[in-house]
Amino acid sequence: MIVAERKPMEEIVEMLAPYKKVLVLGCGGCVAVCLTGGERQAEMLASQLRILARRQDRQASFTEDCITRQCEREFFDDLNENVEDFDAVLSLACGAGVQYMSEVFPSVPILPAMNTTFLGSNVAPGKWDEYCRGCGDCVLAWTGGICPITKCSKSLINGTCGGTNNGKCEVNDEMDCGWLLIYKRLKELGRLDEYRKLRPARDHRKDRGGGVRRLILSEMTEEEEEAAQ
Amino acid sequence: MQDRDLTTKELAGLESTTELMEQTWAPCRYACPVHADVRGYVELISQGRWREAIDLIRDRLPFASVCGRICHHPCETNCRRGDVDEPVAIREVKRFVSELQGAAGATVFKAASQDKAQVAIVGSGPAGMSAALELARLGYRPTVFEKFPVAGGIPATAIPRYRLPREVLQQDVDWICAHGVTVRTSVEIGRDKTIADLKADGFEAVLIAAGLADSRMLDIKGADHDRVYPAVKFLTSLAFDEPVEIGQAVLIIGGGDVAMDAARTALRMGARSVVAMCLENEEEMPALKWEQQEALEEGVSFIHRRGPVEIVVEGGAIKSVKARKVLRVFDEEKRFNPTYDDSDTIDVECDTVIMAIGQKADYGFAESGDLRFDERGRLVFNQATHQTSESGVFACGEIITPPGSVVEACASGRRAALAVDMHLSNREIVIDDALPPEIDEIPADIADKVPQVARCVVKAQPPDRRIKNFDEIDYNLSADEAMRESRRCLLCGGGAEVLVDKCVACLTCLRICPFDVPRVTDVARIESQLCQACGMCIGECPNNAIVARGWDVGDLAARTKATLAALQADKKIIAFVCGHHASQSAWSAKPGDTIDGLGEVYLPSMSRLSAAEILHVFESGAAGVLVIACEDGTDRYPKTTQRIARRVAQAQEMLAEIGVSADLLKLVNCANQGRDTLRRALAEGAEAIRAC
Numbered sequence: 017m018i019v020a021e022r023k024p025m026e027e028i029v030e031m032l033a034p035y036k037k038v039l040v041l042g043c044g045g046c047v048a049v050c051l052t053g054g055e056r057q058a059e060m061l062a063s064q065l066r067i068l069a070r071r072q073d074r075q076a077s078f079t080e081d082c083i084t085r086q087c088e089r090e091f092f093d094d095l096n097e098n099v100e101d102f103d104a105v106l107s108l109a110c111g112a113g114v115q116y117m118s119e120v121f122p123s124v125p126i127l128p129a130m131n132t133t134f135l136g137s138n139v140a141p142g143k144w145d146e147y148c149r150g151c152g153d154c155v156l157a158w159t160g161g162i163c164p165i166t167k168c169s170k171s172l173i174n175g176t177c178g179g180t181n182n183g184k185c186e187v188n189d190e191m192d193c194g195w196l197l198i199y200k201r202l203k204e205l206g207r208l209d210e211y212r213k214l215r216p217a218r219d220h221r222k223d224r225g226g227g228v229r230r231l232i233l234s235e236m237t238e239e240e241e242e243a244a245q
Numbered sequence: 246m247q248d249r250d251l252t253t254k255e256l257a258g259l260e261s262t263t264e265l266m267e268q269t270w271a272p273c274r275y276a277c278p279v280h281a282d283v284r285g286y287v288e289l290i291s292q293g294r295w296r297e298a299i300d301l302i303r304d305r306l307p308f309a310s311v312c313g314r315i316c317h318h319p320c321e322t323n324c325r326r327g328d329v330d331e332p333v334a335i336r337e338v339k340r341f342v343s344e345l346q347g348a349a350g351a352t353v354f355k356a357a358s359q360d361k362a363q364v365a366i367v368g369s370g371p372a373g374m375s376a377a378l379e380l381a382r383l384g385y386r387p388t389v390f391e392k393f394p395v396a397g398g399i400p401a402t403a404i405p406r407y408r409l410p411r412e413v414l415q416q417d418v419d420w421i422c423a424h425g426v427t428v429r430t431s432v433e434i435g436r437d438k439t440i441a442d443l444k445a446d447g448f449e450a451v452l453i454a455a456g457l458a459d460s461r462m463l464d465i466k467g468a469d470h471d472r473v474y475p476a477v478k479f480l481t482s483l484a485f486d487e488p489v490e491i492g493q494a495v496l497i498i499g500g501g502d503v504a505m506d507a508a509r510t511a512l513r514m515g516a517r518s519v520v521a522m523c524l525e526n527e528e529e530m531p532a533l534k535w536e537q538q539e540a541l542e543e544g545v546s547f548i549h550r551r552g553p554v555e556i557v558v559e560g561g562a563i564k565s566v567k568a569r570k571v572l573r574v575f576d577e578e579k580r581f582n583p584t585y586d587d588s589d590t591i592d593v594e595c596d597t598v599i600m601a602i603g604q605k606a607d608y609g610f611a612e613s614g615d616l617r618f619d620e621r622g623r624l625v626f627n628q629a630t631h632q633t634s635e636s637g638v639f640a641c642g643e644i645i646t647p648p649g650s651v652v653e654a655c656a657s658g659r660r661a662a663l664a665v666d667m668h669l670s671n672r673e674i675v676i677d678d679a680l681p682p683e684i685d686e687i688p689a690d691i692a693d694k695v696p697q698v699a700r701c702v703v704k705a706q707p708p709d710r711r712i713k714n715f716d717e718i719d720y721n722l723s724a725d726e727a728m729r730e731s732r733r734c735l736l737c738g739g740g741a742e743v744l745v746d747k748c749v750a751c752l753t754c755l756r757i758c759p760f761d762v763p764r765v766t767d768v769a770r771i772e773s774q775l776c777q778a779c780g781m782c783i784g785e786c787p788n789n790a791i792v793a794r795g796w797d798v799g800d801l802a803a804r805t806k807a808t809l810a811a812l813q814a815d816k817k818i819i820a821f822v823c824g825h826h827a828s829q830s831a832w833s834a835k836p837g838d839t840i841d842g843l844g845e846v847y848l849p850s851m852s853r854l855s856a857a858e859i860l861h862v863f864e865s866g867a868a869g870v871l872v873i874a875c876e877d878g879t880d881r882y883p884k885t886t887q888r889i890a891r892r893v894a895q896a897q898e899m900l901a902e903i904g905v906s907a908d909l910l911k912l913v914n915c916a917n918q919g920r921d922t923l924r925r926a927l928a929e930g931a932e933a934i935r936a937c
Binding site: 025042044045048049050051054055056057059060063064065066067068071082138141 | 900
């Protein structure tokens with residue numbers, strides 16, 4: 017799931033400075049699951065902002081609300097508030113939600129309360145680790161389930177760089193060398209043959225190099241249906 | 246059993262989440278013959294809310310004070326706390342609050358106007374009086390006719406004073422009468438007035454609640470001797486201070502509660518030897534176990550499995566009772582069908598015999614009436630509608646039900662009143678007896694996780710001192726004891742309810758529940774039979790997707806806001822105090838205790854206080870917040886200390902982010918250390934915050 021962290025308060029305060037009437041909007045998607053952007057967090061953030069406004073003697077109103085997800089149009093129908101009544105929306109959704117909401121409500125500034133960080137897993141209560149960079153060309157089948165794009169600082173695809181120091185990465189010595197982890201795992205699995213295979217250079221068009229990516233499932237699209245009629 | 250799913254929409258349609266408590270009933274409420282909201286009033290007692298507690302009790306139970314002394318408490322027998330350690334002493338805490346409040350301290354819910362028909366009730370026992378109360382509340386004008394000079398029925402005439410002091414019964418009678426119930430004592434229907442007279446006097450309905458006023462007697466040789474007493478008559482004579490002569494060696498025939506009462510009364514009258522002889526063995530004896538125990542302690546001896554065949558009289562005095570061996574009391578179909586061995590007889594020496602083999606009705610009220618009786622001489626009646634064969638004449642209580650307890654009589658009386666009301670309103674008498682399902686048992690793996698707390702000890706007089714008089718044999722709980730005992734309640738069915746359309750299955754509730762109750766499949770599933778109602782998950786849920794059944798989650802915020810608004814000070818401070826060890830406080834400071842500018846908000850446990858609520862207090866204008874929690878291991882629920890510490894730390898961080906000093910939010914772990922320490926912590930905490 018997408019993991020996002022709340023931005024430092026100074027940044028939020030700065031981006032809110034021009035606005036008097038703000039909707040603080042939580043999201044019941046990934047950010048609620050990682051306990052940073054759900055309805056409760058929206059409630060608490062709005063509370064903080066009200067306390068701050070009072071302390072600064074600033075006239076500003078903060079209303080909280082939350083919908084199931086901010087990355088799908090239909091859920092905006094569930095809003096208790098009318099977005100156009102506000103000067104700005106402070107969204108606790110991930111970057112996708114913030115941008116999508118911007119498109120749905122182009123006349124209202126949608127501000128990000130969060131820094132969207134990574135695709136990750138909840139490895140222990142209160143702890144989330146990055147696992148995936150969304151490279152669009154998954155090689156986990158050949159690397160024993162460990163991602164070299166994510167776990168290797170250089171995102172190499174054909175083994176270690178030679179800079180491994182006692183199992184740690186030369187770029188960030190607190191990090192395990194991703195390829196050493198892959199090697200050990202493949203050994204455990206008895207699949208070192210995969211390690212020996214030479215992988216061709218990656219097609220970066222599948223990654224960021226190709227611009228904005230898109231998924232289309234033609235069995236679900238509506239434009240084609242209309243065109244067909 | 247499966248709970249129903251709750252959605253946001255459904256929740257919005259409720260006035261309060263407590264309505265969800267009607268979906269399943271806790272076993273105490275289910276087992277109670279009048280279905281009092283036991284969990285509800287036990288919780289109120291745990292918070293020192295005496296008036297609300299007694300009002301809730303009396304909403305269903307008119308004889309609250311009497312039952313506080315003598316109820317057979319099916320609630321306790323079924324209490325789920327019994328699967329953890331011991332049942333909550335519900336009768337004792339009820340006794341505490343009903344006697345503390347008395348008749349004057351319980352609200353009288355009088356009808357706006359009492360202008361409906363006059364109804365005559367025959368008998369002022371629990372059934373008759375409960376019916377009268379219900380009728381008065383419905384706007385009728387009930388008059389209760391009682392043949393004895395005192396109102397109350399068996400509790401007044403045949404329950405010994407050491408079990409039920411007169412003043413206690415009077416509390417209930419007075420409270421009932423205050424609702425507009427007229428009681429006319431020393432008027433015997435059938436002798437002074439007939440049912441026909443009552444109808445002629447203008448009573449549009451008559452309700453027979455005459456009970457089982459007579460004792461059954463054995464038709465054996467010698468039973469007509471002067472010193473052979475029917476038990477009820479024996480007890481009644483004493484109740485009215487009439488002289489009763491007994492000898493030194495008293496034999497009680499019977500194994501029920503009346504037999505125990507008679508036996509223990511005989512001891513108090515000075516008999517040197519009191520023996521109770523019954524057909525049953527120890528396990529089969531119908532008397533309540535604790536009554537048998539108390540009788541034994543006081544010196545009553547028992548002879549089991551014997552049936553009397555002759556009372557041997559010699560020289561005009563009773564010499565002994567000849568009794569034969571009982572082989573078996575109940576047959577294969579569990580019916581009372583004793584078989585004997587006539588060749589095996591013993592002679593039990595005695596000079597007085599009291600027959601306590603059961604009670605029967607006195608049908609004197611039926612004199613010159615149209616009431617019909619069956620081939621066994623019993624009153625003909627309709628079980629569903631309480632109607633007798635005579636138009637406008639109804640019956641309730643032991644005269645038509647099997648012999649029962651006070652609370653069962655109350656239930657019967659109330660039901661009959663509803664029937665009378667339907668009849669007098671020209672409606673068909675259809676009474677819905679349906680109940681919600683009962684909550685399931687608590688499984689062992691959950692019960693094991695509940696911290697054990699010993700049940701309160703009721704102090705009793707030592708047996709050898711008890712038998713010297715008719716003074717009450719045990720003492721009331723103190724307020725502290727009553728509160729502590731009530732806090733053992735598991736609040737069955739009152740716990741977390743997931744809003745299935747809001748839950749994001751983040752697993753947080755599953756992770757922090759101290760009892761391992763939530764299961765997350767599609768969404769979190771928290772079974773009401775398992776949840777211990779600690780509220781910890783509600784305090785954490787990131788999408789506000791959990792509410793509580795037993796309390797309104799928004800209540801705390803509302804209460805806090807109101808407390809804050811009422812404070813007069815420049816720097817207002819709110820203190821959240823864990824009430825689990827709070828003694829005698831009515832969930833707020835007593836007058837004379839108050840610290841200027843400090844508002845105290847008590848909670849049953851800090852598990853219910855969330856970081857969001859702490860922030861809201863600052864938002865509402867508080868200059869500072871104190872959180873007074875318990876020391877680790879003394880909380881009502883496990884892991885509360887750790888959880889509240891984290892929540893306070895989180896709130897402190899969030900306050901620091903907006904420039905509010907962390908010193909303005911303080912956590913002190915001393916709520917369990919007694920009143921003085923608590924008051925000191927509050928005063929010092931308030932001072933420290935003001936100094937910031």
